[in-house]
Amino acid sequence: MSAVRASLVRDSLPVVHRRRPASQPRAYLAALAAVALAAGAAKLLQRVLSLPDPALLFLAGVLLTAVLCGLGPSILAAITSLCIYDLFFVEPLYTLRVTEPQDVVSLLVFLVVAVLTSNLTARARDQAAAARRRDVALEEKAKTEAVIEAIEDGLIVLDPAGSVAHINELACAILEVEREQVLGRGFDDLAARHPHYLRVRAAVRDFLAHPEREGDRVEITLFMRGRDHSFLLRPTPFRAPDGAPAGLILALQDVTYLRDQDARREALVATLSHELRTPLTSLGMAIELLRRDRPAGHADVAVAHGGAAAQLSLLETAQEDVARLQDVAQRLLDLSRARAMTIALDRRPVDLREVVARVMRIFSVQAREKAVTLHPALAAQDLTILGDETKLTWALSNLLSNAFRYTPAGGRVDITAAAEESCVSIAVSDNGPGIPAEQRERIFEPFVQAADGGEIGAAGLGLAIVRDIVQAHGGRIHLDTEVGRGSRFTLELPRG
Numbered sequence: 001m002s003a004v005r006a007s008l009v010r011d012s013l014p015v016v017h018r019r020r021p022a023s024q025p026r027a028y029l030a031a032l033a034a035v036a037l038a039a040g041a042a043k044l045l046q047r048v049l050s051l052p053d054p055a056l057l058f059l060a061g062v063l064l065t066a067v068l069c070g071l072g073p074s075i076l077a078a079i080t081s082l083c084i085y086d087l088f089f090v091e092p093l094y095t096l097r098v099t100e101p102q103d104v105v106s107l108l109v110f111l112v113v114a115v116l117t118s119n120l121t122a123r124a125r126d127q128a129a130a131a132r133r134r135d136v137a138l139e140e141k142a143k144t145e146a147v148i149e150a151i152e153d154g155l156i157v158l159d160p161a162g163s164v165a166h167i168n169e170l171a172c173a174i175l176e177v178e179r180e181q182v183l184g185r186g187f188d189d190l191a192a193r194h195p196h197y198l199r200v201r202a203a204v205r206d207f208l209a210h211p212e213r214e215g216d217r218v219e220i221t222l223f224m225r226g227r228d229h230s231f232l233l234r235p236t237p238f239r240a241p242d243g244a245p246a247g248l249i250l251a252l253q254d255v256t257y258l259r260d261q262d263a264r265r266e267a268l269v270a271t272l273s274h275e276l277r278t279p280l281t282s283l284g285m286a287i288e289l290l291r292r293d294r295p296a297g298h299a300d301v302a303v304a305h306g307g308a309a310a311q312l313s314l315l316e317t318a319q320e321d322v323a324r325l326q327d328v329a330q331r332l333l334d335l336s337r338a339r340a341m342t343i344a345l346d347r348r349p350v351d352l353r354e355v356v357a358r359v360m361r362i363f364s365v366q367a368r369e370k371a372v373t374l375h376p377a378l379a380a381q382d383l384t385i386l387g388d389e390t391k392l393t394w395a396l397s398n399l400l401s402n403a404f405r406y407t408p409a410g411g412r413v414d415i416t417a418a419a420e421e422s423c424v425s426i427a428v429s430d431n432g433p434g435i436p437a438e439q440r441e442r443i444f445e446p447f448v449q450a451a452d453g454g455e456i457g458a459a460g461l462g463l464a465i466v467r468d469i470v471q472a473h474g475g476r477i478h479l480d481t482e483v484g485r486g487s488r489f490t491l492e493l494p495r496g
Contacts, residue, residue, distance in 0.1 A: 031073035034061040035080045042089065058085050059109070066117035074117065154231070154252030160245050162186050174222060174231070174252055175200065196222045200233060204250065207235040219255070230259045262445075269332050276329040284322045291315045345388040345472055352383040352392070352426055352493075356415055359396045363404065371409040374400075381419035386496040387473050395469040398462035399428040399489050406432035406487075422495060423475065429488035435481045443479060466491075 038061030042054030058081035066074035087094060154171035158164060164182045172179050175197045182190055188201060199220050221228050234251040291312065356376055367374040396415075403413045407430045417426040435443060444467040466489075470477045474494050481487040 027069040027073045028076055030069055031065045031077040032080060034065045035077050035084060037061065038081065039084045039088065054089060063117055067121050153254065156187065156250040158187055158248040158250065160247055162188055165247065171252060203233050204235060229254060229256045231255065280322055280326045280329060284319065284326065287315055287319045287322060345391065347386050347388060349384055350387045350389045350392060352385065352417055352424060353378055355389060355392050355396060356417065358393060359400060362397065363400050366404055370404060372404060372407050373412045375412065375414050377414060377416045379418040383417055383419055383424050385424050385493050387493060391469045395466045395491065398466050402462050403428055403430040406430065408432065423492050424495065425490055425492050427488055427490040429486060431486040434483040434485055434487055436483055440479060440481065
């Protein structure tokens with residue numbers, strides 16, 4: 001809003017300047033012309049009407065000059081009028097001698113009238129210009145408010161001091177506040193104590209404490225109209241034309257329909273996995289029975305296909321395939337359950353060094369097979385946090401699995417960890433193809449994969465699971481990537 005006001009004032013200044021009288025030769029020529037006109041009229045009236053004292057005509061010329069031309073030309077008009085008046089209308093004529101006190105008084109009156117009139121006129125002109133600027137500012141403000149109200153997202157505009165400059169109706173409904181009660185007040189200390197406001201305020205405080213996270217999206221769930229709604233909070237700072245901070249825009253984008261689509265998709269996955277398990281269980285049992293008890297009457301069939309050993313081999317292969325399908329169905333079912341509920345954590349002190357060591361052992365064979373170098377770099381600090389060791393192992397395993405999937409042979413995967421005062425960060429980086437810009441915003445959503453590289457058959461669920469586990473710990477995950485140079489996923493996990 002400050003930027004808008006500054007722009008309005010800046011844009012309006014040239015208009016005022018053009019209308020303000022300036023000390024230009026044209027203005028002084030106009031002043032002399034007004035004096036000459038007053039002198040001509042005075043001489044004519046003196047001859048026709050025998051006017052004894054035409055001083056008022058000269059005073060009228062001075063007033064006209066003060067109104068139209070400003071202070072400098074009006075003073076010139078006053079002095080010139082006095083000289084002409086004294087020279088042609090005061091005895092002795094054609095001299096500039098002042099023999100009567102009245103002439104001195106006339107000079108002083110002309111000067112005082114010129115100064116006062118020009119100042120009053122300038123003040124009136126300034127007030128009119130200010131009123132025009134105020135009207136323009138109000139009109140622009142009305143337009144801005146109309147645009148804000150037309151936006152389908154909740155929108156809050158804060159000025160540089162953190163006070164609420166604008167808030168639309170949807171944002172008022174989300175925070176359950178009255179617009180008149182919050183406009184002009186600091187957003188951080190509103191009187192509201194509604195959980196929605198407290199959630200948004202906490203997210204804004206976190207953003208202001210870490211401005212380097214600009215562009216990050218914070219998803220919050222708020223209960224409205226009888227159900228949970230998901231909103232993406234996008235804090236966006238904006239600046240004035242001179243680069244100075246001009247405030248902060250808080251956008252609350254309703255993504256409930258997207259989460260509903262995710263829920264329906266997960267429900268479909270759960271249904272399919274559940275329905276697959278029943279026939280797969282029956283097939284598994286049938287194959288097991290065939291393996292244990294092959295009817296004697298089928299001996300000729302067994303011989304025709306290479307004998308009993310070949311038949312047994314086919315049954316074992318079928319049994320392995322059924323077991324693999326059962327495992328896939330169970331994983332899908334477990335995933336749908338995990339996504340449908342809040343992840344429960346068994347919080348205990350966890351040394352992340354041990355978690356990294358365990359994951360290194362798991363992936364060492366895969367690293368050798370793919371000819372990829374797996375290199376740990378752990379800081380010599382205390383890397384202990386309060387968390388769920390098993391789920392943190394899952395998260396780190398998924399990151400490594402994702403890194404190996406996209407890292408070509410001869411590449412490198414690094415695991416680094418460092419401690420800060422209140423959290424421990426652990427990162428997995430690779431030198432794979434990187435992630436294109438258009439895919440980065442959705443990379444943590446389920447069933448989303450990078451378009452280039454990777455293995456056939458991957459479901460695009462690993463990063464979504466990692467995000468859920470990290471958020472359940474109260475942490476955050478962020479991505480640094482460059483196309484052609486690789487990706488780096490960093491987990492920031494609070495200590496307690």
